[in-house]
Structure formats: C-alpha cells, structure tokens
Amino acid sequence: MSEPYCVLVARLYHESNRLNPEPTGEARFLVERGRDILQSPSGVFKGLTETLGAAGIKIEPIFSAGAPPSGLVNHDFYLRLRDELLDAVRSIKPDAIGLELHGAMGTTETPDAEGDLLEALRLVVGPDVPIGIGLDLHAHVTRRMLDNTDICIACKENPHSDTIKCGQKVAELLIAQLEGRLTPVTVSAFTPMTLPGACDTASGPLAEIHAKARDYAALCPSIKDISIFNAFRFVDDDEMGQVVTVLSDGRDTKTASLAVDLANRFWIERERFKDDLLAVDELFDLIRNSPEKRPFVIGDMGDRVLAGAPGDSTVLLSAVLDHYPGLRGALTITDPAAAARAAEAGMGATITLPVGAGFTPGFTSRLITGRVDHVSDGDFVLDGPFHGGERSVMGRTAVLRVDNRLHVLLTGKPAYSHDPAAFTSQGLVLKDLDFVVSKSGYHFTLNFAGRATPVLVNTPGIGYYRKGEFKYEKSRFWPEHNIPAPTIAARQHYVGAALKSMRETSE
Ligand SMILES: [Zn+2]
Structure with missing residues (x-):
C-alpha cells in the first residue's frame, strides 16, 4: 500500500x-x-x-x-x-x-x-x-x-x-x-463598489446573486465552486470591492463570462444595497412599546467588535440611563482600567467611575455609579453556532449594576458579545432583561436565535461604513467615490505564472 x-x-x-x-x-x-x-x-x-x-x-x-x-x-x-x-x-x-x-x-x-x-x-x-x-x-x-x-x-x-x-x-x-x-483553474471578476447595507445573503439583492451563481454552477459541470466576496470595508488597498471567483476543473471558456455577469449584477443592483437601521430613540421606543418581543438583542453597528471596533461606546448606555428609566438591560464596554478598579473594589462594593471611550476617537466617557455584582477572568466558551465551542477571552471582567436595572460588563478586552455566553457566563439571565447589546451586525442573529429579538441600530463608531466619514487613500469605490460605469473584465489566475514572475523579479 x-x-x-x-x-x-x-x-x-x-x-x-x-x-x-x-x-x-x-x-x-x-x-x-x-x-x-x-x-x-x-x-x-x-x-x-x-x-x-x-x-x-x-x-x-x-x-x-x-x-x-x-x-x-x-x-x-x-x-x-x-x-x-x-x-x-x-x-x-x-x-x-x-x-x-x-x-x-x-x-x-x-x-x-x-x-x-x-x-x-x-x-x-x-x-x-x-x-x-x-x-x-x-x-x-x-x-x-x-x-x-x-x-x-x-x-x-x-x-x-x-x-x-x-x-x-x-x-x-x-x-x-x-x-x-x-485541475483547478480560477477566474475572477472585480466590481469597484462596497455594500452600504443589505449584506445579509438570505434576502434582497445578495440572495438573488447567490441564487444565480447556484444556477450557473448547476448548468456547468466543470464548475466546482463560485465564491462571492463582499469585501471588508475598513481596509484601504489598491483594489477594494466585490470579487466573484469561479473555480473550474480545467479551463472552461464559459467561466469568464459567468464571473463577469455575476460581478456586473452588483453594479446594476447597487442602489438596493441599503441598510434599514433604527435611530437610537426609535430603538428604545420600540423596546419600551413591545413587551411581548423582549428580550431584544441590539446590534450596535458603530461599535461592532465583529468589524474590528474597540467596543468602548457609551452611546446606548447614556441613552437608556438618561431617557428610558424603566428598561432593564446588559451591555459590554471595553475598559481595562475601569474593569480593574471594579474588580479591586470587590463584590458588593458600590463605586463611581468614568467608563468607556478609551480607544475610539471622538467617543466620550460616562460617569456611572454601580454595585459590583460579579468579577471574573472573562474566559468563556461560545454557544454558537457561529464560533460555537470556541474559547473566548474578555480579559478581567467586572459586572456593575447601575440604577438597579443596567448590567454594565466592564471588560479588559473587546468582548465577543455576539454570543449569549458572553452574558450568561457573567451570571446574567437573558429572560430577566428587556435588552442586551451585541457589538455585531449579523452573526448575533444566529447565536441569539430563539432567545431574543434581533434589531439593528445606527450608532456612531468605526464599525459601520457611512459615506464620507472615513478617509481612503488608495481605494476607489462606489458610493464613496464618483465611479463611472466600470468595465468589468475576467481575470485568469495561473499559479505557475505568478511564481515565474516572482522568481524573475527576485533575481
Ligand atoms: Zn464575515
């Protein structure tokens, strides 16, 4: 053998x-x-x-x-x-x-x-x-x-x-x-645009483009995979946009036109990629007026740890403290110094301290008084399904109970709050709350399914793309820039050719 x-x-x-x-x-x-x-x-x-x-x-x-x-x-x-x-x-x-x-x-x-x-x-x-x-x-x-x-x-x-x-x-x-x-052969096609919203693949234009890709793959036996990459909006590089790849067994003359057709659909449908986010006051009014749907799980779009934001926003905390006296909820705030101070004060202590805004430019901290209810090393295992079974570390974590209704998880590191275990591992019971805040835009809907009603809110921060808000030096894409109708062409990728040109330049 x-x-x-x-x-x-x-x-x-x-x-x-x-x-x-x-x-x-x-x-x-x-x-x-x-x-x-x-x-x-x-x-x-x-x-x-x-x-x-x-x-x-x-x-x-x-x-x-x-x-x-x-x-x-x-x-x-x-x-x-x-x-x-x-x-x-x-x-x-x-x-x-x-x-x-x-x-x-x-x-x-x-x-x-x-x-x-x-x-x-x-x-x-x-x-x-x-x-x-x-x-x-x-x-x-x-x-x-x-x-x-x-x-x-x-x-x-x-x-x-x-x-x-x-x-x-x-x-x-x-x-x-x-x-x-x-014999894998890949062709790709690129569209210079980002998706301002509607990034969910189960509905809207993305669902239609994926359905078309599946149709093409079913009709063409040489095609082994069609992948549709929606870009990461917080990168700045020469080419940042939508990429469609078609992988076939051996060269197939049809794959280039299929890749171009799918990439073109993004451009044709571009105005449909819009988010339907609530404003902060609309969000809390909804929670206040919909007791039957509680608990809610709120996707804090601006401060999305799942898009690389620090998780140090106090916007939702301040809104609910100042304007919604009845609501009970839980949220995480990345603040290693405040977490350490609360942990050192010890369980049962009441402390007053400023929290949040230690990392994101333009954020402001919030002074709160609360009782230390829980202290831990912040390690937990995600329930999933997304990242299910994975170990996660929030760093030293202290839960402060504020106004006897808001549980503020002060964490040493940005927390994976798209999973209920971030909260339950700290002694909280979801059904006792009106809302929890998740610093995620999509994945939290999977991990909280059946346990809370998901809703997305338009909040400030570096986790959500808004036209004109961030500086791009290299990338040129719609809607950030004025892009004329692009000519979308297929690109063939040859492993051997790339290697050859690399060897020539390194010689
Ligand atoms: Zn992703």
Missing part, C-alpha cells in the same frame, strides 16, 4: 480594522500549536481537518492563531507566525497545504497580509504543491492571493452558518487535486 498523502494545516484568523487606533499584538491572539489544535476545532478549520482525517490523509497541524477583529496586526508578530509556518513547510515537505484564513488581515505594514503569506508559501513549495484556503466572505481577496493558491474559496452565507461546509469543500477539492481528479 502506498503512503497516505501528507497535508500541512494551519489557521490564521484576523479581520483588521485600520481605523482602530490600537494595533493588535501577540497578547490579543490565542495561539495553540501541534496536535492540540485538532482536539476541538470550529468553523472552516473543523470542516477542513475532519474531512482530511476521514479520508485517511496524514495531517500535520502547525498552529491555530486567532483574535477577535481589532486594529492592524503588529507586523513583527505576523512575520514570526509566517516564518514559523514556512520553516514547518520546509522541514515537513507536505504533499499539500490547507489553511483557514479570514482573508482581511492587515498588519501595521501591509493591507494584504494573506497575499504576502501565500506568496511566501508558494515560493517555498513551488508550483506543484497544492495550496487550498477557506476564507470568510468578507475577505479582502486580492490578485496576489488568487495567483498563489490552487483553491481559494469562501463560505456562502452571511451570517456565516456554513463555515464548516466551506472547510469540507476545501479538503474535498485538495484531495481531488492530489489524486489527479481535479
């Missing part, structure tokens, strides 16, 4: 918001190494590794490194991880490489960390070792990434309920390529 194929796997997961003034250093990352990372994987990495394992592939796990979305990653830390991976590839000499990457990781020196990583990997392994990656659909997917991967695909749903499936597909395609049953 021949030796089983050996596939090297790793996970490097970060969505980097360049507007967050705090760089993301090693301390924010949870890094695990070796076989431990196969014990309880989640998402793309779970699908990838379990499918490879079930097929009898020998898996070489290197590391899993991830942090909640936040500011640009410290470049030296990124380089250390990159070099660790390259060294492992050099010594193991795998038959293929399978990675979970977010796809929108920027460092303090480059907006395209994944492109840099994949190019470096390709230079080490050459053109013949397949590299397959599974990405978030909000990846900032670049030419450099596509030119250096054999398989580069995204999950298809927002909120991301199909990440495991995405990982399974990466594994299946890699195995097919290793066994000589697949």
Whole structure:
C-alpha cells in the first residue's frame, strides 16, 4: 500500500480594522500549536481537518492563531507566525497545504497580509504543491492571493452558518487535486463598489446573486465552486470591492463570462444595497412599546467588535440611563482600567467611575455609579453556532449594576458579545432583561436565535461604513467615490505564472 498523502494545516484568523487606533499584538491572539489544535476545532478549520482525517490523509497541524477583529496586526508578530509556518513547510515537505484564513488581515505594514503569506508559501513549495484556503466572505481577496493558491474559496452565507461546509469543500477539492481528479483553474471578476447595507445573503439583492451563481454552477459541470466576496470595508488597498471567483476543473471558456455577469449584477443592483437601521430613540421606543418581543438583542453597528471596533461606546448606555428609566438591560464596554478598579473594589462594593471611550476617537466617557455584582477572568466558551465551542477571552471582567436595572460588563478586552455566553457566563439571565447589546451586525442573529429579538441600530463608531466619514487613500469605490460605469473584465489566475514572475523579479 502506498503512503497516505501528507497535508500541512494551519489557521490564521484576523479581520483588521485600520481605523482602530490600537494595533493588535501577540497578547490579543490565542495561539495553540501541534496536535492540540485538532482536539476541538470550529468553523472552516473543523470542516477542513475532519474531512482530511476521514479520508485517511496524514495531517500535520502547525498552529491555530486567532483574535477577535481589532486594529492592524503588529507586523513583527505576523512575520514570526509566517516564518514559523514556512520553516514547518520546509522541514515537513507536505504533499499539500490547507489553511483557514479570514482573508482581511492587515498588519501595521501591509493591507494584504494573506497575499504576502501565500506568496511566501508558494515560493517555498513551488508550483506543484497544492495550496487550498477557506476564507470568510468578507475577505479582502486580492490578485496576489488568487495567483498563489490552487483553491481559494469562501463560505456562502452571511451570517456565516456554513463555515464548516466551506472547510469540507476545501479538503474535498485538495484531495481531488492530489489524486489527479481535479485541475483547478480560477477566474475572477472585480466590481469597484462596497455594500452600504443589505449584506445579509438570505434576502434582497445578495440572495438573488447567490441564487444565480447556484444556477450557473448547476448548468456547468466543470464548475466546482463560485465564491462571492463582499469585501471588508475598513481596509484601504489598491483594489477594494466585490470579487466573484469561479473555480473550474480545467479551463472552461464559459467561466469568464459567468464571473463577469455575476460581478456586473452588483453594479446594476447597487442602489438596493441599503441598510434599514433604527435611530437610537426609535430603538428604545420600540423596546419600551413591545413587551411581548423582549428580550431584544441590539446590534450596535458603530461599535461592532465583529468589524474590528474597540467596543468602548457609551452611546446606548447614556441613552437608556438618561431617557428610558424603566428598561432593564446588559451591555459590554471595553475598559481595562475601569474593569480593574471594579474588580479591586470587590463584590458588593458600590463605586463611581468614568467608563468607556478609551480607544475610539471622538467617543466620550460616562460617569456611572454601580454595585459590583460579579468579577471574573472573562474566559468563556461560545454557544454558537457561529464560533460555537470556541474559547473566548474578555480579559478581567467586572459586572456593575447601575440604577438597579443596567448590567454594565466592564471588560479588559473587546468582548465577543455576539454570543449569549458572553452574558450568561457573567451570571446574567437573558429572560430577566428587556435588552442586551451585541457589538455585531449579523452573526448575533444566529447565536441569539430563539432567545431574543434581533434589531439593528445606527450608532456612531468605526464599525459601520457611512459615506464620507472615513478617509481612503488608495481605494476607489462606489458610493464613496464618483465611479463611472466600470468595465468589468475576467481575470485568469495561473499559479505557475505568478511564481515565474516572482522568481524573475527576485533575481
Ligand atoms: Zn464575515
């Protein structure tokens, strides 16, 4: 019997918001190494590794490194991880490489960390070792990434309920390529625009574009995947926009026109990508007037930790303290100093202190008085389904009960509040509350399903794109810029060609 194929796997997961003034250093990352990372994987990495394992592939796990979305990653830390991976590839000499990457990781020196990583990997392994990656659909997917991967695909749903499936597909395609049953060829098409809203894939224009993509794939047997990347709006790079990729088995002359057609649909439908957010007063009026729908879970769009904002807003806290005396709720505020002060005061102590606004430019802090109800190290495990089973760290966390009705979770680090466990792990009971605030725009609807009524609110902060609010030096896209009707063309990606041009320039 021949030796089983050996596939090297790793996970490097970060969505980097360049507007967050705090760089993301090693301390924010949870890094695990070796076989431990196969014990309880989640998402793309779970699908990838379990499918490879079930097929009898020998898996070489290197590391899993991830942090909640936040500011640009410290470049030296990124380089250390990159070099660790390259060294492992050099010594193991795998038959293929399978990675979970977010796809929108920027460092303090480059907006395209994944492109840099994949190019470096390709230079080490050459053109013949397949590299397959599974990405978030909000990846900032670049030419450099596509030119250096054999398989580069995204999950298809927002909120991301199909990440495991995405990982399974990466594994299946890699195995097919290793066994000589697949010659992956990718074409892409790019539209210079962002989606101001309507980013949910279950309804509206995105649902229609995805349905069309499924129709095309069903009609064309050579097509193995169509991925639709909706960009990460807080990156600033030469090409930032919608990207459609079509991966086929061998070259198929039809795929280019299908990619262009799908990318064009974004432009044609652009005016329909609008959000339907409530203003802060509309939100709390709704909660006050709808007791039958309580508890509500509020997506605080401006301060979305899931888009890399710091989570230090006091806007909703102040609104409810000043204008809605009856409402009971819970919310997180990133404030390491206040969390430490409350923890040191101890359970049962009543303290007065300013909270919040330590990171986001333009935010103001709020003076509150409250009783310390709970103190912890802030570690918890997410209920899921999104990130389900994953460990999360909020840092030292203290719950302050304010006005006997508002539970303010002061956290040492930005909290993953898109999951109920962020609150229940701190002793709170959702059904005793009128609302909880989640610093997420979409994924919280999955994780709170059946437990609270979701609603989105238009709040200030760096987690929500508003035309004209942020400075873009390199990107040019609708609606931020005045873009004439674009000529959308297909681009062919050849692994070998990318490598050849790289070798020529490095010579
Ligand atoms: Zn995403």
